[in-house]
Amino acid sequence: MARVGYLQLLRKRPVLVLWSSAALSVLGDRLYGLAVMWVVYESTQSAKWMGVAAVVESIPYILIGTFGRDLVARFSTYRALGWLDAGRAVAACVLPVLWSPGGGGLAVLLALVFVLGTLGALFGPNLGALVPDLVEPGKVRQVIGLLDLTTRIAAIAGPGAVGLILLAVSEVQLFALDGATFAVSAVAMWWLHVHVRRTARVAAATSPADTPPPVDAPAAAAWPVLRRHPDVTLGIGLHGVGFFVAAVSAVGLPALLAVQLGQGAAGYGLALAAVGAGALVGNLLVGNLRLGHWLTVYCGAWAVAGLTLFGYGIAPSMPVVLAVGFIAGLATPAAAVTLRTRLSEFGGPERLRLITVDQTVIRTAGTVGMLTFPMAVDAAPATAFAGAGVLLLGAAVAAAVVGRRWAAVPELAAEPVGGRAS
Template sequence: MGYVRLLRRRPVLALWGAQGLSVFGDRLYAMAIMWLAWEKSGAAAMGLVAVAESVPYIVMGTVGRRLMDRFASLRALAAVDASRIVLVALLPVAWNVFGLPAMLALAVAVGAAGALFDPNLGALVPDLVRPSEVQAIYGLTDLTGRIARISGPGAAGVLLAVMPQGALFWLDAATFAVSAGVLARLGRGAHKSAPTGKRPAAPETLGTRLLLRSHPATGAAIGVHGVGIFAQAVSFALPALLAARFHAGAGTYGLILATTGAGALAGNLAAGHVRLPSRLPVVYCAVWAASGLLLAFNGLASNLPVLLALAAASGFLAPFCGITLQTHLAAFPAGPRRRLMSLDLTIIRTAGTASMLVVPAVAAGSPTAGFLTGGLITVAVAGIGAAASWWWTRDTASMRVPQPEPELSRD
């Protein structure tokens, strides 16, 4: 199995383990900060905290290219994680002493650190493996996030029963300490093995706009991602749909979420190993179109077994979206790859923040219409994106960027 083979390499195992722990800590942090905001200042504070963390991603992706480039190494990312140790550990203290303004300021700082860290690490991950293994390594990172999303909230509930709320922040800070140590160690090894010759300057300095003009199918895929994230926010109105149509409550909602999670784990094992076609932007848009169709069918479901089947199918498709796009972007040289990953993160953060402000509330008033509208919009935009990408990638040879085979070590 590809995952097992990759994990036999010490650098991959160390990075995967450290990032898995860090992502798990992030789930504890997310629950803790939202609960703290609710407890101290109510629902409005929860929304402000969510926006405060998202704004730095949007700003950094829009105007922070030069700053982003300064952190394009494992050693620099270790320093970012070191800063997050302090920021996260200070959050509960800052709230108790200075209140909501201090909490929001630290949330912005944590978001800014994440905006520097996430696209840079995503762009560096392919350098740990051979080009033929990029899909599998992104499958591993996708699996990490999905396991954390499933286990994090339950673990947080158990931990809160035996320790104070502030301890969740300290645990998250400890996971950043582990991640910083691993990145610093890997960064020292990468620095020693780096070639001394000059790297080609042209691909590295290529601007984002020129990249998108040169690779319009990639731009279409990233655009579809943003629209899909915006439209999929209607899924937060699922409790309203369950109550209105099936007179079901929290237990049924939890069962559907668990079914979605199980489907996503199964989908990850397939998406990380199945051979993907050469026209990845076309595949990516087509998967989003299928996801939109399933979302629309939620509004038409006649009984709970149908909803559960739709949940399992939607979960199964989700890893194909993430792994397909990441694998496609990894084919670009390091600089353009980083810019495109940053652009994608900026777009989905913008779409996610905007959608959460309006879509769930509107869909809750008429959940059936909300699911149909969100799903059909996704189908239409993704279908157009797939058709356009197919046209732009008729010459598939022009899509491939030659990459040298790196020399890998098991140490």
């Protein structure tokens, strides 16, 4: 059913253009992530510098999300997003030219990582805020699920594609390929800008009395919106907890498999494949299905994720690990699509600000997690997984209980959203 819905959406040319460029960009992100970490490790032989590179990329997301409300709002058109991606294309393509082994090359790499992080911090929230307006209200969940699908496909196909590409090019040259994907995305953004303007002109010509003149909406403040909609506050907070504990899987799964089950790289690859397969199935389910009140579904998905982290910690065999990974994958798109669909219900400026806040929270939480969980994993992998799972499960249950109690109190219940419905 979800597959049919996705195919119907892809018959719309704007959605097809957006999805195609997003799919290519996600593959480019896989190339970029691999290139950064491998080049940093090759030049320093230090895992600590790999962590530094990850933190350097996250810093712009945290700073811009916290202090750059007006700056983010200046890029709230497809044309502006095209220029951001053009800048990312130049930054990525110039890196292989400027790269050299040693401290100088590493400094250049970290500087360009910071630049790319800055442009990405401006691009991501604005694209997320614009996408729901491409389709009618009843299709918003589907189009969000369709874009989420690109991530799920890349998780399965990406490693193999990167392996094949590396047979022909060096790791540093992966940056240039990533730059090419940004260039394609820039063209797609400019095409969407022309399409949206043309559609607006046609609408104004056919029903001028019903079409209000365009206005530049001021950037919205987050706190008043979050106070009026405590369910969203809970959702974003739980998202942060989820990304904080996700660090234990990112850095700890290889160690857990090696210490607990004697597995090597092949076992790690199978575990990742199981997660990817589960996420693909989960996306196809959540893209179209309405499963109940959004916060209940959302908290349930994170509760399942917490249980799977605990399950990793006590898994007695590799088949159990694969089953746990598949279930963990199922929960991932359920959480991602559900929250983004809820945020899409807000009007443009509020939607943009809430997406920016969410991005800032998860980047900050993920960075803190990457700085703290490796030590716990080194000390006791199974205990780290079990503890992370209990923390996430407890946060999900608490958010669900508090959300239900708030919904029962009229003055605390979420107000109706003034934007579009999903």
